[in-house]
Amino acid sequence: xxxxxxxxxxxxxxxxxxxxxxxxxxxxxDTVSWYQQALGQGPQFIFQYYEEEERQRGNFPDRFSGHQFxxxxxxxxxxxxxxxxxxxYLCASSLEFVQGPWNGYTxxxxxxxxxx
Amino acid sequence: QKExxxxxxxxxxxxxxxxxxxxxxxxxxSQSFFWYRQYSGKxxxxxxxxxxxxxxxxxxxxxxxxKASQYVSLLIRDSQPSDSATYLCAVPLRPGGxxxxxxxxxxxLIVHP
Numbered sequence: 607x608x609x610x611x612x613x614x615x616x617x618x619x620x621x622x623x624x625x626x627x628x629x630x631x632x633x634x635x636d637t638v639s640w641y642q643q644a645l646g647q648g649p650q651f652i653f654q655y656y657e658e659e660e661r662q663r664g665n666f667p668d669r670f671s672g673h674q675f676x677x678x679x680x681x682x683x684x685x686x687x688x689x690x691x692x693x694x695y696l697c698a699s700s701l702e703f704v705q706g707p708w709n710g711y712t713x714x715x716x717x718x719x720x721x722x
Numbered sequence: 723q724k725e726x727x728x729x730x731x732x733x734x735x736x737x738x739x740x741x742x743x744x745x746x747x748x749x750x751x752s753q754s755f756f757w758y759r760q761y762s763g764k765x766x767x768x769x770x771x772x773x774x775x776x777x778x779x780x781x782x783x784x785x786x787x788x789k790a791s792q793y794v795s796l797l798i799r800d801s802q803p804s805d806s807a808t809y810l811c812a813v814p815l816r817p818g819g820x821x822x823x824x825x826x827x828x829x830x831l832i833v834h835p
Contacts, residue, residue: 639823646730648810648825649766662820696765698823708814708823710756713765 610699612714619687619721627682627717629697637661638680639698639711640672649696655680656702684719692721726813728826735833741798743829745811748792752821755787755794756812760828766810770796801833 611630619625631638637656641649651664655674674680684691695718698711725748735741743757754773758766772778772785772794784797794813798805808828814821 641825646827648726648728648827651822651824654822662822664822694765703814703821703823708754708821710754710768710771710812711766711823713767716765 610697610712610714612695612697612717614717615715616718617720619719621687621689621721623687624683624685625687625719627684627695627697627719628679629682629699629714630677630679631697631699632712635699635701635712636678637700637702638674638678639700640680640682641696641698642666643694643696643716645693649698652682687721689721692719694718726811726815726824726826728809728811728829730827730829732830732832735801735831737801737803737833737835739801739833741801741805741831741833743796743798743809743811743831745794745796745813745826746792747794747811747813747815747824749813749815750789750792751816752813754814755785757783757785757794757796758810758812758825760808760810762807798831801831803833803835806831806833 639654640652643649653663658674669685671683694716697714757770760766770785772787778785782799786795810828811826815824
């Protein structure tokens with residue numbers, strides 16, 4: 607299967623802890639974007655990685671950081687977890703689009719993070 | 723402020739009816755528009771894209787775009803209970819110099835038998 611894979615599927619953490627989420631993009635895609643989706647809300651853009659660099663960032667604090675590896679896979683790290691960080695975290699795979707047209711995302715199945 | 727707006731619903735329609743979902747966006751420069759379907763507890767899946775003014779049909783789905791009015795809609799004909807889901811409108815907006823794909827909060831659709 608050449609789709610987007612995310613791990614883990616579910617995660618329970620305690621306030622103040624740190625978490626790392628992982629994503630492998632769809633075969634042929636070179637850009638990974640991360641979104642946070644709270645219950646009843648639309649996905650909110652966290653940041654985008656292309657060529658192992660953070661290209662764009664949404665309105666999220668520095669506690670949220672990421673990385674992209676040479677094979678295009680990516681990690682999302684969240685430090686000092688807060689109760690409000692509880693959400694579905696979505697990895698979105700695409701071709702590069704910062705200066706060109708966006709042709710849509712393929713999403714992974716998501717990681718459900720619960721902070722207690 | 724750059725936004726994508728949708729009525730959160732729920733929109734309730736009987737089986738076999740036409741469901742009409744609407745979305746407005748704030749950036750006149752946006753060039754591509756997408757509809758995603760999200761079942762409860764699942765991730766979004768792409769169902770329609772549209773780039774030009776007018777209508778685009780794909781099976782029971784029709785996307786409509788009016789760039790002058792900054793309005794995009796999704797029609798679902800012959801609605802089925804399996805269409806019950808949240809429908810997300812996605813538009814690339816430029817809050818700064820680069821596009822960021824931005825999602826509305828989604829419209830919940832309920833198709834009742």
